[in-house]
Amino acid sequence: MSDTHAQTAAFQASFVREEMVAASPPPARDRGVVKWLRENLFSSWLNVILTVLGLLAIWWIASHVFPWMLRGIWVADSLSECREIRNERYGEGVGAACWAVLTERWNQLMFGFYPQDLYWRPVAGVAFFVAALMPILFSRLPRWTLWFSAAAPFVAFWLIWGGTIWAPVVVAGGFALGALAYVALSNVNQIAATLAAIVVPVLFWLFAAGPLIGALQSAIPLAIEFVPSDDIGGFLLAVIIGFSAIILSLPLGILLALGRRSDLFIISKVSVAFIETIRGVPLIVWLFTASLLLNYFMPPGTNFDLMLRVIIMVTLFASAYIAEVVRGGLAALPKGQYEGADSLGLDYWQSMRLVILPQALKISIPGIVNTFIGLFKDTTLVVFIGLLDPIGLSNAIRATTAWNGIYWELFIFIGLLFFVCCFAMSRYSMYLERKLAREHR
């Protein structure tokens, strides 16, 4: 608000000034670029000084960084080779980036230790996943494409990890069973239907899924080479953890927000306790918990995939933040909206889904995307529990004799990777806000 005020004030002030100047002749100065410069950069002595200082600073940085980047050496096998090439080309002591570390270690930075000959699989998996996200992100696409979105997690999972195709199929079948149970019971009793929708799939996964997968696989063997999580690293790892956590934490966060505002004492207290506990402890502690402590609580012999544990932890962590953001949106809605929905006879879930959440989420978009961006960058913390995300790999690369001593190039590159993703998210959120603002007015 105050921002807008300042802008209006500035605009009005310059407007007044323009009128006064107009009395004295020179018209050329009053138009186009010159006018813009005069109004925005040189309107007072203080502004002149700040402009000059700013230009100097930009010049200083650019004149140091750009030549260093542009002189960059793209092909070399080690840092010392890079230096030799540089000395030869530009002379000793001249700054020149050694981008060769990126070209030489590109595969590792992207895929970690994923088998070389199978790179097409994660590429196809992530590409399919991103494509399947489009129907969710852009409502202009035909609605039947949402079936792709529903299938995407399973397809991507199968392509990246491999193994028998029956595993993702059977897991997806569990969801279908839950939906069936819900539909079957929803005419009898809403609460029973909701319970069944949760209990049926969980029981199915716990007891029936394993044998069923085995049986199907032996009946119709359909499998590709299995790649263990330990081999997955680099940017692929960051993307897997980030995307999974983003997608899972949104519904969980919404449920927690609704839970916190619930009239049911136990549900609201459990939600509050969960949110406050998760938020009150640093993510890094939760990650250590995931990597070290959880194994103590598991029955001996179970080997619960570390990456899966990390995804669960990051999801829980992000969902607590999402819950608070969404709660803000829920609280911002006028009471009349709840009463309007109630007075029409909509039940709780209907009024939430059809009336309250669409509006509350719209208000919460900036906060939600903010949380997502934070979450995506926080995936780099997994380096501390030994997962090889881009940071972890850069450490490993710098520890080799060939690339010992290089850091700027690697960190600039990793920074850029994350920046592109986060900037895209931020742009998307602005697009969405503008679109919704246009639609509802």
Next chain:
Amino acid sequence: MAMTDTAAPAAEIDRSNMRVSDEVAISIENLNKWYGEFHVLRDIDLKVMRGERIVVCGPSGSGKSTLIRCINALEEHQQGRIEVDGTVLSSDLKNIDKIRSEVGMCFQHFNLFPHLTILENCTLAPIWVRKTPRREAEETAMHFLEKVKIPEQADKYPGQLSGGQQQRVAIARSLCMRPRIMLFDEPTSALDPEMIKEVLDTMIELAQDGMTMICVTHEMGFARQVANRVIFMDQGQIVEQNEPEAFFTDPQNDRTKLFLSQILGH
């Protein structure tokens, strides 16, 4: 506060459908409600027959809104018995949703859903609560939008309409559920004077169709024209009730007299 006496001489009202039957629509017995220590409703007894048009008035804070909001369980009561259309209001959610889908309600601030178009506002509840097919729900919605005289706005969003239009949409939205009873809580008091008439006209038309209505309003002209009973509330009690003519010309209670002299006196 918009306590006005709309002395607008009515176009002749067609009373052929405005019949009070001897079937009970709402029966309230010994209703008591507290907000914490504060006793908002005291021993309310009220029987509303099918086809009745009741106007509730009284000073601000006397519990008028609270009373009609108890009828569709937007507020819960602590004591007493409320029976709507043969269903007794209890804490059972099934009963509450059933009553709410039979009883339409219009609010002072319309409470339209700003993220849905006018048509979607009107079809939402029929589709999800009544499980009406979309096509049919849209036809019904258009029928009622025509009735409140704004079918051409069907594809706009509530934010694009004037207050009076929004209130008429809100009435149409309630009617789409085919309620047997309509509750109005000061439907015109957030409106500019020139829009009040269009909303009142809609309500008059509704009354002519024989709808059972309870209206909290200070539009005494409306009360005179369509009400068959005016109820005066003060400090959580029903102080006086009578036919409009008698109520306005010959109030019995001192508080009623004071109230009437205040709102009619200027």
